[in-house]
Amino acid sequence: MEKRVLKTLEFDKVRELVLTYCTSSAGRSHMEKLVPVSEYTEVVKLLEETDEGLAILRVRGNVPMGGISDVRPHAKRAQIGGMLSAYELMEIANTIRASRILRQFIETVDEDEDISIPHFLAKKEQLPILTGLEHEINHAIDDNGYVIDSASNVLRSIRQSLRIQEGRVREKLEGYTRGRNAAKMLSDSIVTIRNDRYVIPVKAEYRSHFGGVVHDMSSSGQTLFIEPDAVVQANNEIRNLKMKEQEEIEKILLELSVKVQEVAHDLFVLVDILSEIDVILAKAKFGTANKCSKPEVNNTGYIRLVKARHPLIPIEEAVANTIEFGQDITTIVITGPNTGGKTVTLKTVGLCTLMAQAGLPIPALDGSEIAVFDSVYADIGDEQSIEQSLSTFSSHMVNIVDILKKFDSRSLIIFDELGSGTDPQEGAALAISILDEVHGTGARVMATTHYPELKAYGYNRPGVANASVEFDIDTLSPTYRLLIGVPGRSNAFEISKRLGLHGHIIDRAKKFTGSDRGEVDSMIASLESSRVQSEKDAEQTHAILLETEELKRELEAKLSEFDEMKEKLIEKAKEKAKKIVEEARTESEAVISELRAMRLNAGAQVKEHELIEARKRLEGASPAEDKKKIKAKAAPRPLQVGDEVKVLAYGQKGTLIEKVADKEWIVQIGILKMKLDESGLEYSKPEKTKDPVVSATVKGRDSYVKLELDLRGERYENALLRTEKYLDDALLSNYHQVSIIHGKGTGALRQGVQNYLKNHPRVKSYRYGEAGEGGHGVTVVELK
Incomplete structure (x- = not known):
């Protein structure tokens, strides 16, 4: 792009605005060279980099860019064998430290934030790692650019001797300031320094009393700054130590400069990348401050x-x-x-x-x-x-x-x-x-x-x-x-008219413009009128759209509220049902425990009326259902004495003994006789032939209990509950041996069943089925 065009379109002024957001001198120097590029892929890359900078600033607020200096001149001077000053070396160390902190920051953003920053990650990978040089400089130079004692053992020794010698000189001179004649002979009771030598301020008339060397005098000439003979030699020693100190410092700086020389190229790359990142972030900050967007x-x-x-x-x-x-x-x-x-x-x-x-x-x-x-x-x-x-x-x-x-x-x-x-x-x-x-x-x-x-x-x-x-x-x-x-x-005619120009003048002027001009103006006026109407229509349409969207949001909110309430009611119902089932199971377990106790106390047999009473308690423990009363099926003929019937209230079978009223019967249920309404009785066809012993056994139980229990396909918890109930029914039926079919599968169900059998008080032993009994898919249980 031509420079003249950049100036004509005021790009240089925009660049100056963006430059104010740079945080380093290197970044500002880089920004001053910013110009548009014409390569499509390069433009895409530049805009993507800026967009990443905007994303980082949006989620983190700021990026640590402090401590960066343009150390390329320092590196160039070290490259040609020059000795760098302590301050210049400190700037190099600080810049390396800033790059290390920035690298860690970019890694943290990439790990913690849900944003994509591939260009920043690429620049992070290009940053040279110069941590060794940073540590060496920091070991010798502090943040103020002062070479510290730990820079070398020789420097530490020289400075210790220097401090001791300076202490001795000050002690001698302070003896003068505390003497009997100090107030008389000295202008002030202090020890000061002139020409890097310790002196005391002596009144001019007492010069001969102290002797020594005069290093300075006051503007009035009344005070002389004298180095007494007694401390001349000590001051000379201090001067000598300071020269040695300076020589050692130069030696340290020269060694560090050589180390900088070895990595000078890496420092050039480091500063270039840091300045690029500074420019990217400056663009992003400019965009945020001026409500700009990435096109x-x-x-x-x-x-x-x-x-x-x-x-x-x-x-x-x-x-x-x-x-x-x-x-x-x-x-x-x-x-x-x-x-x-x-x-x-x-x-x-x-x-x-x-x-x-x-x-x-x-x-x-x-x-x-x-x-x-x-x-x-x-x-x-x-x-x-x-x-x-x-x-x-x-x-x-x-x-x-x-x-x-x-x-x-x-x-x-x-x-x-x-x-x-x-x-x-x-x-x-x-x-x-x-x-x-x-x-x-x-x-x-x-x-x-x-x-x-x-x-x-x-x-x-x-x-x-x-x-x-x-x-x-x-x-x-x-x-x-x-x-x-x-x-x-x-609009000259309209403006002139509103400003007060006479109408006949305007009319005369219109004649001079010609008919074509009037037609063009009429066309333009018509277009403007149509545009204004279109804008009004668009505004009304937009208002209706906004209202519709608002109604949609309200409906969605109501629907969401309804769904939420529905979920809460379902959860509440589930909790209530779970509680009822738990209570029913607790009552059932209590009834079963009582039945076991009754069986043990009764010897070998439980009486029929006790079983009926236990069944009524079990039915009472079941969750109450809101349903219509169960009605008996219509009998093929009127009930007669001797008919077998099913007592619906108890689920038991009985025999009609006598009709005591129009709709009431005496029913024999086992050893019990009960007066029941005909509506609760259902006619049962008589069985053809039955073994008397088996028939008595069936009547003594509420249902027939099989010699095997099939648990295949059951959930683990349900399987154990069914096993527990089955063993209770088998014990009540006087079974001595039963089979539990659990299948092979993963073995989890088999292991659970056998662990339960191991702890059951009425299980005498158990084993896997034989080849003809189902093998490892069946457990055969022997009951006590």
């Missing part, structure tokens, strides 16, 4: 700026415009009066393009898109003085001729007041010819003009659109809103 980029010449602002105009003052062209429309011609904002619009498009191609976020909303151009050209001038018309026209033409020599189809060209500064008819003709030239090659063009002849330009040529900047007749001021598709008009 999408393309290589097809398409530009779409959503609510774009000029970055150098304060946000609260700038008028945002949406500008789109570059596909079907490749040229936009903006017409209308001065001071309407046409030039600002041109600069906004050009500047946003340059900013994006330099990796800067642009002052526009998300969804904006910028094309990457090989070159951007601009001819913008503000000179409008009649006296300078010739020079202005010449200046513009020189610039335009240069543009016409260089541009191609991958160029963005901006013309401000094309053809101005000369005869209107000739200027309009030139403007049309120049626009034809650049438009015909496929370049993207934006131009402004005063000439009414160009208002028809967009209607006569494909790919060209007219535009104007809106003007408010009521306030006699521009609104700075860009209207694409509507050519501008001067």
